[in-house]
Every structure is written in structure tokens, then in C-alpha cells.
Amino acid sequence: MRLLTAALSLLVTAALATPASAAPPDPQADLQNMADSYGRITGEGGQLQNPAYLPALVAATTGRYVEQLLTQVASPLRLSLTAGNLVPGWNVGNPLRAGWTDTRGRSQRVAFTNRYGALLRGTVWRPLPDARDPYTGKKLQGPFPGVVITTGSIQGSQGMYEWLAQDLAERGYVVLTYDVQGQGTSETLPHEDSPLNQPMVPFCNPLDCHGVPSQQLGNFTTGTEDALDFFVSDPKHQYPNENSAGASATSPYNPFWRSYDAEPVAIIGHSLGATAVSQVQGTDRRVATVVALDKLSSDGAEPRVPALAIQSEYFFEPTPAAEQPDPGRERATGYDAWKRAGLDTMLVVPRASTHLEYTDIPLVLPASRYGQALTSVYVQRWLGHYLKSRPAAPLLDTTFRYLEPVGNGRWEPVTLRRADLLSGYYCSAYSLDGLGENGDIADVGC
Template sequence: MPRSRLLALLTVPALLGLGATAPATASADDPAPGSPAYVQRDLQNVADAYGRIQGEGGQLRNPAYLPALVTQSSLTSVAQLLTQVAEPTRPALTAGNLVPGWDVGNPLRASWSETRGSSQRVAFTNRYGALLRGTVWAPAERARDPYTGRRLRGPFPGVVITPGSVQGSESMYEWLGQDLAERGYVVLSYDVQGQGGSETFPHPEGSVFPFCDPTADPLPGEVTGEMTGCPGVPFQQQANFEVGTRDALSFLLSTPRRPYANPGSEGARVDAANPFHRLLDRRRDRRPFTPGRDRRIAVIGHSLGAAAVSQVQAVDRRVATVVALDKLGSTSGDDEVTPVVPALGIQSEYGFAVSPWLLSGGSSISPQPSPEGPDPARERATGWDAWDAAGVDSMMLVPRASTHLEYTDIPLVLPASRWGQALTSVTVQRWLDRYLKHRGGPRALLRPRVDYLEPTGGGTWTPVRLRRDEHLSFYYCSAYRLDAARRTLRDDDLTDLGC
């Protein structure tokens, strides 16, 4: 049977029939750029980009949030201080250690490990001897899926979450680790070298003290570029995030019989193996839509972490699928990405700051003037087009009013939409269900209704029901390309829609 192709836009109302109509960006009912109606709609979109802070049920409008934030910030800061005191030769000179509350994440999730799943803090070294800290999340014993009520039966697929740069910490991504674990995944979130609770400097073998020589010849890069003669310093280099991802994968797969090597760990308290190794699915996976892959493992990254996992998926045979949170592909036009495994990209309308439609040119991270209005194809061109051209299963979503901080739980100060995190979590769950658990086809993946459980305080998770299409961007196209093994589903009108 010839390979079939499904290529369509997700801003459509007819997905249950797998047909396609014009997206909101191409609708004749849309106001013209610059018109009063267009400007009014844009102003509302800008306001909605602060929804996580001031929207209904948001941080400032949920009476449980601020008390929980104060409590958890204090507990987190004290715990980090004690951890650093216990490891004086492993200094973590990071914002996470130096700024109170930086690593608190969403304080309303503090009771998750007591009621909804299991977690354990871990420590391991990267290949350069820097001590990395993280958390492994797993289903609770005899747990049931909180959405379907079905008993969760292992072994479970594995996931590694690599944080974003500019001092992103693994605590900011607890929401995704927890959401996946309670649905039947073993998830490792961690801090890359130089961020969060992880050590700043490398350690040579046999030494308990950190050491590096900035004047030494650069070390060969793992996937792109080169590491400096002082590997991992400064932390803000893509190779650092690629090394972190690959070493985290090795730790996730470690067992007491095949322990993690922990190079340069002299004098440090490290874990020899994944504490939930018995729950991890280790079966070889040779399904047709993961050609050449032999594990049930996904890598997820945000920001520079997204660029890193986009590169790692092409060279690490342990990876079956990749999820990039703003953005799929590379941070540099000089570093080409080779699409190998199915990829999900969640892209954002805005960067770290929210700008009006007249500054929507360039990219969300580096906006430029755009007198003609936003280019509908802007987000798909950053990475999804490469997967489409390569014929590899892929999907790209652009949540409405979303920012680059959509995927990090940060209290009060930085913008993010109210529902982008819910839309992202549910889409990631569906994507991994298809490409790691091999459940359902395009119809299951593309269901337009979004059901999500959101922590609201006091150990309560409140059901949220959304219509996906109402929360997708009306500026930028969302798109997918899915190959169906048993039927031919086509849409040849994509080029006529401005996308």
C-alpha cells in the first residue's frame, strides 16, 4: 500500500471528519490590518497574554495562590541552602540558588507527590563531572488514569524534559512531568549545568574540586559547534543543553545492574541508577513510524532546550519522538536540523515581552516592524516545514496569546496566557500516547475538545474543558502532517490558504 499523507491546518472546525477549511487567518470575516476592529482585537490579545497572572482563576485571582507561594518559596529556599551546604565542593552559582522563590514552580502543585503520583529527587554527573540535579516522576502504585479511570499498568514509556536557558530550572516544568506521570509515563526533569540546582563548573576525574581552563583548546561538540575549554561554562551554549539531554537519557535508562557511570563524581552524593527503573518500558520498538528507533523514549525541551532536543533526535537512537516547546528546529540558521523522528512543536505568538501587531515581523523572540500585519506562515517556517518536506510525521500548534514563558511556571512577573499550558499539556499527552504507546490514530490525536485537570489549591484539581480551536492563534497557522497506514487522507488546498 503506498504511503499516505495527511496534511492540514488545525484551525478548522471539521477535524472530526478530517476535512479542512480555511484557518482564522484566512477568513473573509477577519478585520483588515490597521482597521479599528483589528486594533481592538489585537489589544485584547495583548491583554490575554497576561492571563496566567490576572485572568479568571489566575495567580492574582485565586485566593489560594499567594499563601501557597509564600510557604513553598520559603521551604524551597531553605532546602536549596541545605543542599548547597552539604556539597561545598559542588557550587551552584545560579539564580535558582541565589534568588528566593526562583525555583518554586507552581506552589499549588506541592501536594502532587502525596496524592497523585510518585517522585524522587536525584543527582548525577554529566560527562564533564558537573553535578546535575533533577526529579524522576512516576505513576503511583496501583494508580488509575485521572481522566479515564483505567488502571495504569506498567512498564511505562520514558520522557526526558530539558529546561530552557536564561536560568530556566526543572521546577518550572513540574507541571508537565506530573501531568505525564499520572497518565502512565516515567519522566526525568533536570537542571542543565549552570542552572537551577546544578553545579556551575566541571570536575576532572579523580578530583573533588572543580577545575577548568578557559584557555584550553575547545572540546568537540556533541551535535553542534564546540564546547569551550571549560565545558559547560558559560551555561548559555546549545552544546551544554545537548550534552545534558543525552546524559539525562543515560541516567533515565540506568539500573542497578547497569548503573550510570557518574564521571568525576568523587566526593559527591550521586544516584547510581534511576530509582523507578523497574517501571520503565525497555522493550525494543520497531514500529513503522519510528524508523530506526529502538526505545520508547521521548525528549522534550523548551527554548534553547527545544533547539537541543531538535538536534539530539537526529543522532540518538534511543529517541522515538521529540517535543519542542518554542521552537522546533535550531536557534541558529547555521545549524541545520535533520528530521528523523515524529515531532511536535508548540510555538508562541510572543517572546519574553508582548508586542502589538505592528511589531510581529522577524520572530517572536526578536520582533521587527510588520506594517502589513503578521505573516501567517511565520511559526511553521521555524522548523515544521523541514519535517513536512522530509515526510516525517509532525504537528505544530500556536496557542492564542501565548508567550515564550507559556511553558514555565513563574510566579507573578512574566506574561503567559491563561490556557496555553492546558492546551500544551493535553496535546503533548495525546502525541506521546500515539508515538510511544501507539494508541489511536489521527482522530484521537486531533480531537477538538480539551479536557484538563488544573490544581486550584488545597490539594484540589479542578476539571477544565476547552474548545481547542478557540484557543489557537488567529495570526499564525497551526499545521500537521500525519501519515495514515490504512487509509488515504489528503488535503491539497494548503498553499491556497496563505499557510
């Protein structure tokens, strides 16, 4: 009888200790969550619901593709054999953002060689002269903090991340987007160790072909470091551009160096780029903070600076939840390690989000309707605190205002409600100096 009583007691205790979220997910709610993961395409105001989207996509695709072809023709020995360079529309980003340059900010194409002589192409972004913050109306005062964005792998290209560069630039940052070697419009092969001793000719040692294939972590860590070197260059400290023979033109230094404050730099990366920036922040003393877009990683990384992690519910495709997901899954990849190190950190998991939230891709691949907007808001506020010494409290707001492009040169405000847009499966969390800790912002049962 005592054994039976003890067993019943244990069962009751376990039942009381089990959070409500441990019950199997509701099938209808799970199906709705998966459907919402296509919201960027099918949702209200999404790509198929906005009549301005398809005409803008055709125009932007044509213009970007012709531009890339002309750039390639000008450097015939610097071949970019990539999807971003060869497939129309791959590198176009969000066509509703057409007209941003010279109306909301400035941008300029740049090209520089990496340490292996491969030509990397990118874009530098900054505010307009005498610009005002589009959210507050306050005049932007330079010089501005710097941000370097590293793309994701599997042929991620800088055009897919222009949304974040533009959102930051118009709020008072100088931003570099670039394509790592072998992706986007950057060169595929290195220029070193050629048996012909011809630096103009690309050469790939089959036993040690640097940067080939592009899908390797080292390509993204060295890409981030070389991009930082270029970003902080100026006329007195020019970028070396080694083995640049055969390139039609390389940039000797950051053309927006006058606008840039050389001290605070943030690095942002997505996917394999997120893993790369997680590592680079631990070794590069120029980095003041890091933002990892799916996912912040403590594997091989030493937490050294404050880190914001934006992470997703799904990978490339939404899948049914056969059993109740582990609410702490997204905390374990990096957030917990940063918290243990005593560093400020925050984890945001958008609802119905996929690995592709952070890339602008037309019509095909899933992403939630407002995951990208929510990401931009948190990145803007995070960098506002850690690069501009603004208060951290707005990171904990429950509603946000975001300016969204709708086409024809117009940006319109939308209201984002945190309770509606955070995951109901996985914890979002923060541990911030002066603001305390909360390991379960969305109350999912961590």
C-alpha cells in the first residue's frame, strides 16, 4: 500500500510539475502555424496579394541581371560561376524597395579581393546627407557606427539582405553587404599558387583550393574578417587588394569612410554566416556586438561581446509537430552559453518562422508575413543600445512600429504586437544588465 501511495504521489507531482505546453500540440493550430509560414507569399499584403509586387519584380530582375552581366564582361578572368550571377532574379532582393537609393539613403558598389585573391563584390550603404530618422524625425548626426553583414550559405547573396542594410542605413549606420567567395556576384576561384605564375589567371589547387566549395565555414569566417578589413579602410590605410590583376576595378578603401565612426562595429550573419560571426566576435577586437540570424552558436566560439539571436521554428520547410517541441531548444544553441558568460544576450523566435525569414526571395520559398519586420525592429533597437548607447528598455516593448515598403517608392507604417508574433513552441528570452532576466517571454513553459 505504501508503494502504491508513493507511486500515486510521484505521478501527481509529475503532473503538477509538467507545464501545460507539454501536451501534444493542437492539430488545427499546428496546421495554421505551418500555413502562416508562407505568409510572406500568401498573407495579406504579401507578394501575391500586393498588385505592385509582380511588375516591380520584372523590372528589378531585368535591371539587376543586366547590371551583373556587364560587370562580369568587364572582368572576363574573374568568373562568378554562381546562381546569384547566372540566374535572373536570384540576387534581386525585395523589388518593392526599388527607389531606396537617393531617396532614403545612399549606396555604392564596391569590389575587393580576399586573402586568396578572389574578387569579392559588395555594396556600402549610408544615410542621406542631412537626413532625419524616419521614425523619430531627429536629424542624424555623423560619423555613424558601422555594420558588416555576412550572407547565408547555399548560394545566399547580398541582394537577399539589402532590406536590413537599408533599414539600418536610414537610421544612422554605415553598412557593408558583400558576397563571400563562390556566391552571389563574387568570384568562384582563388588567384594564388598558379603553376603558370600568372596572378591574372584563377587557379585551384585540387589538394587545397581556398574558398572552394563555398559551402564551408572557413569561407565565411575569412570572408567576415576580410570584409571588416575593407570596411575600416580609408585613404591613409588602404585595403591591400592582393592579386587583383585582371579585375576591371577594385576599391582601394571604403568610399563612405568619412561617414563612418571607426570605433563601434557590429557584425551580423545568417545561417553559416551566423556561425561565422559567432566565432569572429570572439577573436576580433574591433567587434562591439554580434547579431546571429538562425543561429547564434557557441560551438567553437568564445562569448566576448553582447549577442542578439533571432532564431526560427522551422528549417526550409514547415513540418508537422509529431510531438510537443522542446521549449528550450533554441536557447541551447548559443543563448545559454552567452548568459553563463555573464554577457548581455537576447533570443527572439518569431512565430511560424523558417530559416528563410532573413532572406528576400521572390515567390517560392516559405517565410512568415512579419518575421523579417520583427527581426529588423529588434536589430535596430539592439544596435541602438550597443552602438549608440541608447536605452535598452525599448527591447522589452510589447508593440513596435515598422516602416514597410509597399512599392512605387512608398513605405507605410505597420504595428507589430509581440504577443502575436513570438513562437508558441519555443522560448524567447533575455538577460540584460539593468533589466534583469526572463527566460520565457512568450510564456510557452520553459
